[in-house]
Amino acid sequence: MSSILIVDDEPQILEILSSYLRKDGYHVLTASEGGEALEIAETYPLALIILDLMLPDRTGEDVCREIRKTSRVPILMLTAKSGEADRIRGLEIGADDYLVKPFSPRELVARVRAILRRMGDYQSLSDLIEMGELTVSLGEKRILLRGKPVETTPNEFRLLATLVRYPGRTWTRDELVEEVLGIDFFGSDRTIDTHIKNLRQKIEDDPRQPVFIKTVYGLGYRFDNPDKSRG
The missing domain is CATH 3.40.50.2300 (Response regulator)
Structure with missing residues (x-):
């Protein structure tokens, strides 16, 4: 219970x-x-x-x-x-x-x-996703940056987990609201912007020039794998 x-x-x-x-x-x-x-x-x-x-x-x-x-x-x-x-x-x-x-x-x-x-969405998942110096454990709901834990809210974790599972995909705000907050969420889609801002403060060396979470102007956001961009 x-x-x-x-x-x-x-x-x-x-x-x-x-x-x-x-x-x-x-x-x-x-x-x-x-x-x-x-x-x-x-x-x-x-x-x-x-x-x-x-x-x-x-x-x-x-x-x-x-x-x-x-x-x-x-x-x-x-x-x-x-x-x-x-x-x-x-x-x-x-x-x-x-x-x-x-x-x-x-x-x-x-x-x-x-x-x-x-x-409970990620409770049964055990995937370990590594993107550059960032590691996301979906099953354990843990985020590591250079081996050190990153503290996030549940919504921030779900947002990052959604993005890292589909690197390179551009998500609109509405799509992220439905995926992360649920179709029964009543607030503004700008809520996603706030969560993105918070995540960048936690995982980006320079939030103003993000390496991981990129803004696709006029569309939404995408997650980039820095390993691939270097390769």
Whole structure:
């Protein structure tokens, strides 16, 4: 049974969401403050965290940053801010998806199912892909650059895994949204741009002149194998 942590300071929201998720077969833990959430995240093996941005002791962004220092657990943010800049900022600090208040509990359950389904996409794969100094293990969900681990969010890993499996192929943003985020993703296709930016910061020596992830202007993105380009 997958364990899900809900972090929100409104008791009614905790009660309603817990009820719906338990009916859907999940084990649910709850926290009303950021500090309490961090303690639970360090103690329990979680499949997903549902994190409200407005908490009494600290912001949801701060909690997300702390979790991302040690964990790649998927994070679904709950926010009353519907602006694109706010959503992009959440993705940049490590959130995997966002849901704008008010929302229906059924919509949240659907999002949870979609995120966990995407998390399992590469579970049965054991392929080890090596591209220059970059190694991606699809089965273990690990990325190594010059032998050192690269920490990514689940969405960033799925995006890179999609690109490296088909080097040289140009993907449109819409195609990457469907492949990485799922056909039920409700946000902007520019979300992909944010994930690409984050990945370049982590795997490229110079993100402004990328070797691996190239922009195909007017179309989308492709992954280049530096070994082939040198050969």
